[in-house]
Amino acid sequence: MKLNFLAAAFLFGVATYAQEHQTIKGYVYDSANNNEPLPYATVMLQNTDLGAEADENGYFEIECNQGSYLIEASYTGYQTFVMPYNTTNPQDISINLVSENANLDELIITVNNKKSTETALLNEQRKSLEIKQQIGAQELSRKGVSDVAAAVTKTTGVNKQESTGGIFVRGLGDRYNSTTMNGLPLVSNNPDKKNIDLDLFSTNIVEYISIDKTYLARNSGDFGGATVDIVSKKNTETGFFSVNLGANANTNALGQKDFYLQEGRNSLGFSKNNQPNTLNNHTSFTPFDTGKRNVPFGSSIGFNGGKSFFIGSEGKLDIFATANFGNEFKYKEGLNKTINAQGFASKNLTQKTYSYNTNTTGMLNANYEINANNTLAYNFLFVNGSSLNNDIYSGYMVDKAESAVGGIIQRNTYTQDQLMVHQLLGKHVLNDQTTFNWGASLNNIDSNMPDRTQNTMRWDSDANDYVIVRQARSDNHRYFHSLNEKEIAVNASVDHKFAKTEDGSYKGNLTIGYNGRFKKRDFNAVQFNYEISSSNLIAQPNQVDQIFNQENMDAGLFKLVTFRGDGANALEPQYYNGDAKTHAGFATAAYQLSPKLSAVVGIRYEKISQDVAWKTQLDNTENNNLFEKNAFLPNLNLKYEVNGVQNLRLAASKTYTLPQFKERARFLYENVDETVFGNQYLYASDNYNVDLKWEYFPQNDEVISATVFGKYIQNPINTTNIASSSNDITYLNTGDWGHVTGIEVELRKNLVYFNDDNDNKLSFGINAAYMKTNQELDAEKVARENPGLNVNFTHTEAKFTGASEFLGNADVTYFKAWNDKNIMATLTYNYNSDRIYALGNEQKGNLVDKGFGMLDFIFKTKFNENFGMGLSAKNLLNPSIDRVQQNLDQDHLVRSYKLGSVFSISLNYNF
Template sequence: MKLKLLIFTLFICTLTFAQTKGTITGVLTDKELNNETLPFANVILKGTKANTTTDIDGKYTLSALPGTYVIQFSFVGYEPIEVPVTVESGKTVTISKALAPGGYMLKDVIITAPPVSREKETALLLDQKNAVEIKQSIGAQELSRKGVGDVAAAVAKTSGVSKQEGSNNVYVRGLGDRYNSTSMNGLPIPSNDPQKKNIALDLFSTDIVEYISIDKVYGSRMYGDFAGGNVDIASKDYRGEGMFEIAFGSTINTNAVQKNNFLMQQGPSKSGFISYGVPKNPLTGYNFENSLNPEKQTPFGGNFNLKAGKSFNIGEEGKLSFFATASFNNGYEFREGLTQSINAQGASLKSFEQEKFSYNTNTTGMFNSNYRFNNDHKIGYNFLFVNSSEQTRDTYFGSDRDFDNADASLQVQRGTFTQNSVIINQLLGNDKITDNINLDWGLSYNTVKGDMPDRTQNKMFYNPTTNNYTIAQRTTTDNQRYFQNLTEDEIAANIALTYKLGDNKDGDSRGKIVAGYNGRFKKREFEAIQFNFNISQTGQNTSVNPNNLDDFFNQQNYNNGLFSIAAFAGMTPQTYGGNQDIHAGFGNIEYKLSEKLSSMLGLRVEKINQTVNWRTQLDASGGKNTFERNEFLPSLVLKYELNEKQNLRIASSKTYTLPQFKERALFIYEDVMQSEIGNPFLYPSQNYNFDLKWEIFPKSDELFSVTAFGKYIIDPINQIVVASSSNDISFVNIGDSGYAYGVELETRKNIFEIEGEFTNKLSLGVNASLMKTYQDIDAEKVRKETDGRLNINTTDDNSGFTGASDLILNADLSYTKNFKKDSGIMATLAYNHYSDKLFAIGNEQKGNLVDKAMGSLDLVFKTKLNKSFGINFGAKNLLNPEFKRVQENAGGDVLVFDYKKGLSFGLGMSYQF
């Protein structure tokens, strides 16, 4: 009997297993991104153990026994979809769906991979919500919506961040260039400018960006030279099957096109690349290549861009992807206005009406390749080349106390061409060693070259009675040609090992431990040579034409003795160099203390060595200065989940601020209105940081947050006018301490959203920052710490931080409407405002220099006519406000600098094959 029962049981089991399974397959897409494929979405056959995730192309496949089921598609930050499905033996049924953004809570879903599309606003908000650390990011989707063309403009759209008018300086919570840092894909990148610590962010076109992370709270994986913020640029990582796009457009500036004679210097190429440098035998003849005579140009700019991407499947699990972009854009600008310096009584020291003609170019080329061996191993290579140029012709007409001439006014002409190029090479890898152990690593080699070849300067007297110009000279440096070159090489390495801690009773990880090493090694070489023209008395009495100075400065007049040429130390250039090595070990533990409370405790140890050497006109025999520091940098973040949509976070840390090479090198930088000299006695500041943040996420694309922050800085570094005959600017540890505190508010809200198959919504974004800054000023401290070589005589014994505004406000209103799957419109109106900000600290009884409050308004309109063809229009600086800088004197504010930038309009088209 038992034997018969066993045979019957085996027969039934055989029939059961003999049933052929059916297959369910399909592709999931992202409705918000024009149905791009959605990788790593979850697919579950409800009521069974069958589940999977979509691959890198959004494809999925499931097998099941014949029957009727419900299949669920879900992805974090999106509304789940459930579809009934009937599986038949041996047959395949195809179900493809598009998911749209929705709520955050997904029940009965196993998350097997993180979100991939970091370009999307919803994905970045989700990452911000779920992370323990305090994060803030802006993605490619938001950048496109706001019509942002470069990273500098993008960063200035975030709360607590402002961009200094007329420069590339970015201020984070009132802290400028020296307090901030820049990286790309987590690896540091060097500066392109000898005057700056950070690379100019407007070099980076948003075409290469997937998202930008702005870290205003310190974590142990970042270098400790941090107080304001770190900007990390994540480069695009292509994932589609294939794409080729071409785009072009044109831009105009109203100031430039209204100028009848738009005059630029001759010599520099319109491409932004140059091949000339210091001429041969410049001291024995007039052998300079470029003309001093300006040429008229048509001030219409343009842009051209190519993008291409392709992915290939290799084997069962391998995936190889390529992405490349190449672009060129140029533009013209013109501005005119007052620029002057005054004494404490309001009397003019220098007073000019300035005209500034500008031509700018940017050439960008990027290539990256990523190879995924399987789900556990990935390697990628990024190459980026950026070449930017700026050509300016400045004319100053007015008076200078050092050029007293009762019968004539002074005219200064300066022509400058600057070319900066950056080459970035990065090798990045990620390896899943076990289910609990993950390895991230990265290597980079970067090169920066900055050239200022043949900057020209000439000064002339104009006699209105005779309508006559003559060469003006008080010192031999008044008429000059200047050549400058910088090269900086940097190697950096990151390695981090992550160990996932054990699961709790609900199956969630309790946290992770991360330990690793960072190394950064950079070397800078800088040289400059200036050729001064000593004008003879006969030459100073010779009439000249300001627009035809070649008629005076030529070989014949050199032979006739009207002028001679000399340089500091003959043909030996002034030089300075620097080496900086940083070795760092770090570790942090992220741990879930309870169901709602999470923590992250970090410690970083850095060994720093910085050496600067020089041989300049201030120290012809040369000098050298070295300092070594060991820094111990703790950090702590606590996150409390008030409920499913609200978080409360607290963060504190210790960091430092390093002086830069050029600030410690005994070298003088000369400009028309001021000069800067280095201070070898400069040393690092110490910073203590605190943040308290409350945030709520009503929907996947909505946010409201309030952040209170405070920073205490010991021995702050400042740029200040020192007591000297020429009122030079230098860099000093200005006092014992300083602090900044404030509050940031941010909201993103959908005003209306009409339900339907296609997007139709109006949304509002607002962020604001209110802050207060303070620092001590101690003249005796400066004198003692510089062995009496530098003295300051400030008007007050304290001040705010230079570059800090009490109020920064950004707002944007966006309307998006899709008419069908591949067509629609998007319009954004964006406004930016900053309140009065301190530009420079007053000295010698003079008041502070203050940039007055200003607001700007931009409009972006984009339309997609079909899957391939798009048109966009942009109008910037619609309000055309007047930029004003005043000196706060006892008798009232005195205007010392003003101009209007004019409106800029752009029209572009793109076609994707």
Template sequence: MKRILPGLFLLVLVVFATAGQAQGPVKFSGQVKDTVSATPVAGATLTITGAGTFNTQTDSLGRFVFNIPVGNYNLSVSNVGYVTYTEAVVINNQDNAFKEINLIKDNKTLQGIVVTSKVNRESETRLLTEQKKAVVAIQSIGAQELSRKGISNAETGVTKISGVSKQDGLKNVFVRGLGDRYNSTTLNGFAIPSEDPEFKNISLSFFTNDMIQSIGVNKVFTASMNGDVGGALIDIRSKELTGRSELQVSLSSSINSQVPGSSFYLPDGVNKLGYSFASKGPAQKDQQFITDYSAFNTSLDPIKKSTPINSSIAISGGKKFSNRHSFYLVGAMNNTFQYEEGVTRFITATNPQDPYRDLTYQQSERNVSHLLMGNLQLNFEKGKLFYNSMYMHTGSAYAADFYGKESEIFQVAQDYNYEGLIRRLQINDNTLFINQLMWSGNFSDRLTYNIGAGVNYISGEEPDRRILMFPSIGNGMVQLAAGEGRNQRFNSMITETAVLPKVNVQYKLLPNSEKVSYVELGYDGRISSKDFSAPIYNLIWAGGQANSPKFDRNNIELDQYFNQENLTNGSFRVEHFNDKYDVKRNNHGAYIDLVHQLNGKLTLNAGLRADNIFTKINYEVNRGVNIGSNTIEGFFFSPSLNAKYELNSEHQLRAGVSRTFTLPQDKEISPFIYLGIDGNENGNPNLEVSTNYNFDLKWDWYISNSEMLTLNGFYKYIVDPIARVDQGNSAGLRTYDNVSDNAVAAGVELELRKQILSLASNKHRFSLGMNGSYIYTNVKLDPQFFVQNTSSQLEGAAPYILNADVTHNLTTDKLKMTSTLVFNYLSDKVHTIGTRGYNNLIEESVSTLDFVSLINVNKHLGFSFKAKNLLNPDYKLTRKGATETNIPAAIIRSYKKGMTFDLGVSYKF
């Protein structure tokens, strides 16, 4: 039934869209040309006003299409360097004949200056035009669509693209069933490092909609892309000035439905702005036992907060100067609070209904982000200089109490059903500083170039994480655990500096032809250094379990026991050890890419990329038990062949075949053990590089400038796939392995954008957007240690994904209002592949529903209302037992996120 419902919903939406077509608009199309040369004018802006306003731009051949209701309109056509063309047009009941428009050059505008224009890639219509022109299949979501759907960051934005999903609790996304290690992230074409040692890619939630112009998801490989990609290259484009000047201020306030009435606590160590001031621990880092406790400047007890309210502010603007240069600035801060209650469990493979960990928990969390971004564009006669600088900071802090049975760590409480309390206070403080410089220009009419470099610095800190354990002693009382490793203060810091040079030159093979034909040569590199350090401090009560402090479990105060005085007099000891590793990279890639249009319909793209990879990791972790180094080096060749065939002006076919590779992540080849809420993970130094063979076939029907229907099929064959697996031990450890000789990922993706209804002389317009995916993944497992399963889906791969939105636009003389209902469905998927008798850990299906309404009272003042996560579903991890197949799966973790209601106001000066 879970598989049938998404398909039925998809069918209903398609029928609804088709049924609406009978009442929909009619087609008005044409071509814009230069009056003198009769050559097509690409990028011209067409505006139709009358019963509503409609905009579009011409494609590479000067063509345009409108789908609008019948009526009388005024048509305006403009382009830089031309006199604006105006004409009254009448749209009849029947589709109008093809109309040719001729523009006259404006010599006064061109004389003595360099005319520059920018394409507004925030526009849904413009991005659809670019998708149509591209040789390979690309998908993009722009700022306009992000705003319409109430999307707050890039992470949520990319999940609205077909074939893309997110595994809850992880910071990164899955593309066509392939997760973090198979994807790459860039900003304006430059690679970005991760702020978290757990991930290869930076968290996309870093990038808020305040700074996003568009997000492109490139699922089809070309030689100019990084060869270390099997799923997709996700490229975020930062906002730029598109007009002559702009200034906007936005404010909003919201609340999560689970926060009011909750007992909301946060850890000590974060100031009002969301920056951490928690100490990094004592300086005596070369000693096993430290004597200076005063260096810890934060409390072991959480701080109670009154009902907190979410808030955000953003200021953006820019200006053009000297009639050719421009700058753009963005500043933003977001502050959100969440509260959740749930359960977390560990089970044995043979008896899942009797977990050895069975805890209920309450967790309060605060998330803060800060953004400062500026870019400068200087346009000269022989080239263009673009400089972009960005500072980003994100901070999170949470306090969580877990109470219940835990037979491994609460053995001393065996007379009280092995019950106890675990308290976790955690802060994450991440900073990213990016600088990018790019110079582009023409050596001649046939030869163009781009040369630039990026310098990234990133710092990810987890300062003074506090984990404390209290076995039960009955009657609502608990006692501080006295055993080694039961109470811990932990500090980790990861820093990375990377230099990213890149250069390419492009040579037109047919300079006097309208056919697209060029060869491109390029180079890009990454020279980086990463350092990870994690000092760990075990707090050991000297008097043993019998003499440790006792508390009412609802009133625990630890600072009176853990302080400098009691350390000095021997009441407790602080054992210290330091885990660390460092990573050096010296990666260089060169490529050749050929694009040639054979005739008016067929365009080919052939490329070859060579990557010289050198990555070395040195580690000393787990109290010095694991000391060593790993090196990944070698040449990796990545060929690609893509083709585009235009059946006619509306229908296109694209096909692609390529070979790429996937490197293990840093943390996957370091045996460092990370203590997580749902279990612990450590790396595997013996991992091998994966190889990916990729095949794509896509059909596009561009119904109009804003409407489309696409069908995409893909097949991936992965050699030596890597996946997260259970180690099958009592510690609940998970690790990473080349789980098989090969794996397969294949599927189909369907996307539709359609205007479905127009009422009251076009004052009310309804449109539908939807995409659905079926993704089949399979990996044959090694029977030597995958006892329970002989095959499995890939980790994180959701077989069924559905996104749908219905938008209502109301346009009157006084206001414009856009209201959108946004739905998302993800089917069951594998969270962790089970080994050594364990079945797979499953993340169960989830459906979400959001409502967003944007109101522009006039050209200056706007309001917004957002209701997010209206269905408030249960998020569940489940697992079945090894032998009792008829018994329902055990719930390993379950919680709700709550609904969020947001009110905002913006003003454009």
């Protein structure tokens, strides 16, 4: 009887559910593109939380109760479509969205360039089984971002290291992050860094940037903070050509009556300065002296074009090309001190820095759709970045310049980085279930520092003038280095769908793949030191070439020597060479466990070999060190769809962090205020990562999310002062453990609609991250694992270097469009709190960079279909950038300066 009652109840429940629940089905089409399906459009039932995102074929389904509804379909750049629907008369729906007549210019919204829009990226984020964070061309333009380094700092939990293109993600710096382009790795332009400087990449080449802060088995296992993938722009129009012109000015630079830069450097950023092949010829060097430049206004020019060609009955070739050049002048002035544990300043200097930077970018993308099942793509990227700096340090220097006037150190540094990237990618649909994807890249970078000059002088009261300091040979020197790195990378994977359902879709997807990376680095350096015979060579600060010239060399006032002396092999460079090989196999399985719950499980195996050989001033006989590692790296992603607009996600993984070539080579690099050398005993860290995220999408261009994350790191690597008379810096596994915990929140919301359409509104965005980091500092572990090296940490535990406890970004945008015109105004603010620059040693406190915020204003307008203009004002608050040393007695200010505000104007014309 009970069984009959239960069966009846069950049948009644099923019948009731069938009567009360319906499925609304349909397609969304693009009326502006020959009624082709419109992927990723948003379809909602008004005044409910029910909705869906159209798939890549424009198809959607919405589960709902019986009743009458208003169906609303929307996509940015298209007019919103609304229609009544009653479930008592069920029918498949066809929706044709019509493009708006007034759109943002092509850098903000391009109707057919869907992946670059904020709406498309949010839709993809909502649909993905993985935790995603992306920023596209539309958002980059709205926020006035000009390079990729600045772009990623607009996302949650990311901040930039000031005056560099390096970033910190969740408190983890360069060594914990990876950079790719279109899924293929990029090489570094800097011997000190693992990653290429992201400010080399103009946002003109960017479709969107993906920041993966959770690990996925298809990516490199050398992961702790994030993988930053730059997806290059592709043509989506039948044909276009545009020209961009711009000008910029830094208020600090404009405030200088005279702007001093080293002579002999090309203003376009293409200077070649070969190393001399003799110690006796001084005429081949660049000048020590600097010259005055004209009013330091920066400028830019860019050309963008694309065209599509139809080949045969099925083929289509899309070509996109861009070429851009820009330059800028900067100036900063402030305090620079070196202080011991008792607060005594061994250096108490005023630093002035005159800077001139250039960036030249060229890119060509060719995407050939052979037919519906086969696509080939070729990407070529050329980047040339140059930096010319004149640093002048004046004041007290212990043992070198101790008078009331003090002394002067002048350093002129020119660097040129030239990157070439070739990528070939393919996608082949073998059948309804199986797709083969592959890619290969060849990267080459040349980074050169030709003829960096440094001279040191002190005020002599007896001579009533400056005299050249000769305390150490390196006080006056010239330095040349060259880095060449080549890398070949290969990706291949097969995707296979399985577990077909009654409606023709698949519940599961299996991916099996291979990644290979083969990298070679050659680094050479020679330093020419001035061995001075006279103790009272009088010199004027900006007329040092009157002393260091061929005539005085011939007269015996000085001679040139290297670390090898001045013998037959003096010009033999010190070097280190790196050879790294990584073979990796991976497998991931994605499966829909229930209508609401999906899982992705992955496993990756990597075989890593890193061989470094060197012959340097620290080790004058050739030596080498081989490091090998086998890594098994699992990852898990779970997604629970609370409803059509709300998700819960969980991600967990194990990864590792490798030491870099330079960190393991015994090469000595001398800065004005510090000396750094490599440590061959360094080894990899292991990382354990977990994320829990909630996300809610009220509308197609709105999101609210919160993420809790944690990381546990075994044997973390730090840059640390060792116990020595000169307090040299090296790289060490400083303890057994370290951990990072935090929470991230994001909100994007339309605040006010001033009409019934989407073309006159005020929107708002904010994201913030709060983090706690801690790590063990174990001097005994360092001494045990690194023969000959000792440290005396001031503390036994410390925060991670570079990690701010709080990071925040906020922006407000007003947009109005009418006919073929529009205006857009955005105010952005970002802030990062205090962060450790270097750990304390020998009872000295940690060096801490104090928190500061930056306020920017961006205005864009489109006068007509072809002509547009942009204005921007960056760093309007111009805060002081301060560094303190937190000694036991008090905090001592050791560095302080202001960057100045930057104003710019740009003009754009589309032909």
